[in-house]
Amino acid sequence: xxxxxxxxxxxxxSLIRYTYxxxxxxxxxxxxLFNSDPNDNEEYWxxxxxxxxHKDLPDLLAVKHMSAYLGKFxxxxxxxxxxxxxxxxxxxxxxxxxxxxxxxxLLIACDSTQFFPRQFFRNFHQGRPLRNYVYKTMERKxxxxxxxxxxxxxxxxxxxxxxxxxxxxxxxxxxxxTEQQLNTYLLAYDCFKEVYAQQRPTSERSLPSPTNQQFQExxxxxxxxxxxxxxxIAQIEQWLxxxxxxxxxxxxIPVISLDAPSGGNEHSSPLSETIIDETSNSQEERLxxxxxxxxxxxxxxxxxxxxxxxxxxxxxxxYGLEAKYRAIAPIFAxxxxxxxxxxxxxxxxxxxxxxxxxxxxxxxxxxxxxxxQMNAPLEGCLIHYYQDLIFRSVFQQxxxxxxxxxxxxxxxxYCELKxxxxxxxxxxxxxxxxxxxxxxxxxxxxxxITNWLQKRLSVSSHLLNPLAENIADLVRTLVKNISNxxx
Numbered sequence: 486x487x488x489x490x491x492x493x494x495x496x497x498x499s500l501i502r503y504t505y506x507x508x509x510x511x512x513x514x515x516x517x518l519f520n521s522d523p524n525d526n527e528e529y530w531x532x533x534x535x536x537x538x539h540k541d542l543p544d545l546l547a548v549k550h551m552s553a554y555l556g557k558f559x560x561x562x563x564x565x566x567x568x569x570x571x572x573x574x575x576x577x578x579x580x581x582x583x584x585x586x587x588x589x590x591l592l593i594a595c596d597s598t599q600f601f602p603r604q605f606f607r608n609f610h611q612g613r614p615l616r617n618y619v620y621k622t623m624e625r626k627x628x629x630x631x632x633x634x635x636x637x638x639x640x641x642x643x644x645x646x647x648x649x650x651x652x653x654x655x656x657x658x659x660x661x662x663t664e665q666q667l668n669t670y671l672l673a674y675d676c677f678k679e680v681y682a683q684q685r686p687t688s689e690r691s692l693p694s695p696t697n698q699q700f701q702e703x704x705x706x707x708x709x710x711x712x713x714x715x716x717x718i719a720q721i722e723q724w725l726x727x728x729x730x731x732x733x734x735x736x737x738i739p740v741i742s743l744d745a746p747s748g749g750n751e752h753s754s755p756l757s758e759t760i761i762d763e764t765s766n767s768q769e770e771r772l773x774x775x776x777x778x779x780x781x782x783x784x785x786x787x788x789x790x791x792x793x794x795x796x797x798x799x800x801x802x803x804y805g806l807e808a809k810y811r812a813i814a815p816i817f818a819x820x821x822x823x824x825x826x827x828x829x830x831x832x833x834x835x836x837x838x839x840x841x842x843x844x845x846x847x848x849x850x851x852x853x854x855x856x857x858q859m860n861a862p863l864e865g866c867l868i869h870y871y872q873d874l875i876f877r878s879v880f881q882q883x884x885x886x887x888x889x890x891x892x893x894x895x896x897x898x899y900c901e902l903k904x905x906x907x908x909x910x911x912x913x914x915x916x917x918x919x920x921x922x923x924x925x926x927x928x929x930x931x932x933x934i935t936n937w938l939q940k941r942l943s944v945s946s947h948l949l950n951p952l953a954e955n956i957a958d959l960v961r962t963l964v965k966n967i968s969n970x971x972x
Contacts, residue, residue: 486527486530486553486554486557487511487515487530487534487550487551487553487554488507488508488511488512488514488515488550488553489505489506489507489508489511489553489556489557490505490506490508490553490556491503491504491505491556491557491559491560491587491591491594492504492505492506503560503587505556505557508549508553510546510549511546511549511550511553514546514550515530515550518530527615528615530550531551531554531615534547534548534550534551534554535551535606538551552594552595555593555594555605555619555623556591556594556595558616558619558620558623559587559590559591559593559594559623560587560590561620561965562590562620562623562624562627563583563586563587563589563590563627564583565624566586566624566627566628566631567582567583567586569864569865586627586631589627589630589631590623590627592630593605593623593626593627593630594623605622605626606618606622608622609622616900617965617966620965620966621966628862628865642726642729642733643681643693643694643695643729645729645732645733646674646677646725646728646729646732647678647681649732651671651674651675653732653735654670654671654674654728654731654732655667655671656735657728657731657732657734657735658670658671658727658728658731660731660734660735661731662731665713668713669711669713669724670724670727670728672707672710672711672713673703673707673716673721673724673725673728674725674728675710676703676704676706676707676710676721677695677703677725679706680695680699680702680703680706681695681699681703697718700718700721700722701718703721704716704717704718704721707721784835784838784839784842785835785866785867785870786870788834788835788838789870792831793827795827796827796828796831798817798941798942799813799817799824799827799828800828800831800867800871801871801874801938801941801942802816802938802942802952803824803828803867804864804867804868804870804871804872805868805871805872805874805875805959806952806955806956806959807868807955807958807959808952808955810822810824810825810828812951812952812955815948815951816942816944816948816949816952817944832863832864832867835863836863839863872959872962872963875934875937875959875963876963876966878937879933879934879937880930880933880934880960880963883929883930883933884930884963884964886929887926887929887930890922891922891923891925891926891929892926893912894908894912894919894922894923894926895923895926895927895964896964897911897912898923899961899964899965900964900965905919905920905923927957927960930960930963930964931953931956931957931960934956934959934960935949935953935956
């Protein structure tokens with residue numbers, strides 16, 4: 486758990502072949518630690534390493550152990566993200582196969598900034614299930630990185646420069662420029678930001694180039710502040726172009742094997758051994774609207790609380806159970822287009838509200854293409870909203886009514902991903918007992934959700950039978966989200 490690294494061998498679409506390989510340095514260190522403190526509780530060691538990582542000068546091995554720990558929680562979140570991506574990858578430049586998404590997860594797990602892993606765990610509180618938090622945070626961070634790539638790739642060159650933070654630009658420039666060059670370009674950027682007033686987007690949704698007068702003002706401001714020598718307009722424009730090129734290059738995450746030699750030298754150490762030693766600045770400013778997320782959630786909740794009840798029922802099945810419109814239609818005795826049409830209209834109204842918020846809060850006026858891009862993240866929010874509704878309304882209570890043995894069996898099956906034989910061996914139980922415990926636990930949770938849906942929708946229970954597999958999948962998803970820390 487704390488001494489292995491995920492290695493991706495190959496991938497194609499949604500298919501992936503990977504293994505976990507032992508890091509001998511980490512294995513030796515953990516063995517020594519375990520021999521002096523023989524505690525086999527996973528959370529105990531996670532907290533022990535995390536406490537060390539919170540020190541001003543954390544032990545590098547502790548950071549590496551936490552990186553290996555996070556690496557064990559990449560595959561399932563990556564699969565979930567890839568399933569969502571597969572529903573809306575309309576543009577060639579947005580194509581991600583499962584291997585690409587896993588590599589993004591690996592880069593998150595191997596993040597070695599001074600804020601890691603403190604930044605990853607900054608919202609975690611003891612008493613909550615640690616695994617639950619790691620799964621959700623990993624999925625959110627992968628999703629944010631991909632959306633960042635998508636969003637920035639749609640900005641014009643001047644829009645990209647205007648909306649990128651100074652910290653993010655510094656990280657982009659320091660990949661290939663000296664400190665003096667970096668300071669020169671950053672000063673030009675600072676002057677650009679000060680002079681370049683808010684521009685009205687054109688019909689092509691791109692911010693126009695600064696006018697000759699603005700370039701002159703930028704140059705004058707630069708020359709007032711510089712200690713590197715006087716510049717002319719042509720040099721300022723060239724330096725700003727360098728900044729834009731660096732941002733374009735840096736915004737795309739390179740998908741390379743962490744087992745490849747570093748620096749292109751086949752005799753050097755693999756990246757999986759060296760990337761953790763690099764240092765970099767804070768990533769806090771990377772996303773333009775990340776801090777606005779609570780407002781987005783508030784808009785979504787307010788809209789859905791006021792929506793027509795019938796449409797709310799459609800959305801509940803569409804996103805809570807992730808059911809197809811054709812499967813939902815027979816429940817209400819209508820054609821599937823009578824389900825999809827009002828659902829799409831509701832989404833369009835919600836997108837319109839988000840566009841108004843974006844214009845007001847971010848001074849960005851989305852056009853139809855940008856709204857289409859927002860559709861997929863919005864669907865992810867709808868899935869979260871309705872599955873959380875089911876969790877709070879029925880699942881949590883029924884879970885608590887299960888005996889501890891069934892809870893633990895379900896935990897091992899869906900959180901630890903162990904098969905029945907492995908569970909039987911670990912618990913010294915007969916395989917038939919394990920199977921019976923899993924089946925009865927699954928059935929009790931699924932029946933409770935079915936009964937709750939029947940009452941909420943006011944339909945006969947047999948009409949929900951075609952959605953039995955969707956309900957079973959939801960049970961597995963919710964079990965992963967409720968794993969108890971005592972396990």
